[in-house]
Amino acid sequence: MSKERILVVEDQPDISSLLKIYFTSQGYEVFTAMRGQVALDICSKTPPNLALLDVNLPDMEGYDIGKALRASPRTRHIPIIFLTARGERRDRLIGLGEVQAQYYIVKPFDIEEVHTIVKNQLEDARRKNQLHPVTNLPTAELINDQLRLMLTTQGWGMALVHINGFETFTQSYGSVVGEDVLKFTALLMNEVLNDLGSSEDFVGQMVVGPDFVATSAPERLKAICERLISRFDEEIGLHYNYKHRKQGYIDVPDDNGNMRQAPLMSISIGVLTSQDGPFYDIRELSETAEETRQRAVQQAREQGRKSWVTYGRVR
Template sequence: MSKARLLIVEDDVDIANMLRLFFKSQGYEVEVAMRGSEALEKTRQGLPHLLVLDIMLPDIDGYEVCRALRTNTRTSHIPILFLTQKDERSDKLKGLELGADDYITKPFDIEELKLRVQNALARAERESLTDPQSGLPSGRLIEDQLRKIIRQSDWAFMDIRINYFDAFRDVYGLIAANDVVRFTAMLLSEVVDEVGTPSDFIGHAGGDNFVIFTTSQAAPRLKERLKQRFAEAVLSHYNFIDRQQGFILAPGRGGEMIKTPFMSLAIGYVTPAMQPFTDIREITEVAAEERRRDALLAAG
């Protein structure tokens, strides 16, 4: 997988710095939070792939942080590894009952902690819980949400894809393209916070394809705001010359260089008011058709 993002939640400055430096040396992206409330805010701003979470924190304890993450649709999938001085069986059981993935007691062996982190990340990827690029829910978790909403009366399923993403990757390379994927994941989260609902679910179906589960009322404004925000912010991923000329030159199917527009979002969504759905495949197929129609309209 690409660089996994770890969030270390630890109020002991020495331990926090030691863990930050160690895991950075192992190739991870690492952020540190000294308080539980800060950890929840950082998680909301950008999903980490895993939390190393101390239980004894100065504001809310690690149990409360874990409970908040597990009860939020958008963060319930993130692996959590408790790090604590407590060694009582009851404390371990409480953490595991809340949904923690593992538990290690201070003082700890740093190599053992590294292996536990690696195992938790590998398990999440193997079980199709998270996309390795974005850290968003993927695979099975998206399917679980589809099975959940089909039994409800008010929902909207949004299928989102990045137009001209392949051309951008051909010109700017894989690393720049991966940056666009991570940027898009963060943008979706920001816009859902802005105009969506607290229970909205954001998923990454793979590559340049994302999904949002929301309400039928929120879907139209989410679509409009996502397109607007993406069009404004994506320009920063292009160099000055391309921004000035308003397009990029990308190789066509025959190898010739053709003018290609900047990336944009194609978004299609479906609600139960449009037609009755009896199978989750119908939901995804109709949403994909709506998304393709949206792409054609944008292409003019």
């Protein structure tokens, strides 16, 4: 399981250093930012599991960071805890009401008390099965919530992304290296959506299997999928040893114990838009997206390609 990521946004170096040292010693991966824009950039590239926010920052108020996190589908689920010197009633109401933070703690604080609150918030998120244990991407009900919301609107697009050959790879290289591939794919999807998408876009991962979901506007999805395929095919070889990378396949035993050549991993993508509807529930949408993705696998074979994307349902 990956370390849980905590974002500390604090412009006082001594407090920022204290929090980073303490939470790192407790087994967390800690990111720090002294400016609000830096914090938002971190969240867009590698969303944390929890954010500790100061209010007074050089470029914006911590409230604005919290509101931005709540406004984005990729970060609205993140627990927010304010650590600030501003303890007036009005400030608390903004933090807890407008931003919908989980806690509002006034400095000076007891760091062990803060740790207890952080630990409880992260455990609560795990109980709700909200984040994938390896990639920390939204999963389970968070994906379902996003799809339900999407189905109530028009002008949406959805891409179902599967890593072909992942199971064979993990059998040969082991589950730990397999987790590195999942993390690489999650980071790649976030980077591509940051470059070509918008703050309204969403990326999540299914609880079981190497399957990811991305939502965006239909006019952006084609470029997003093409970039995903191009970069995945270019960079996935780095997860193999030199021999396998050079020959373009790995030797694995079949069910009878005979060796066969398994190609390097690729991705298959099935894309649906609101124009392919109507879809009456998320089950129908998910099943249709999987059927579309399966056609991508077949078309890749027919075209002699590694990765492939297929658009639209078959009626």
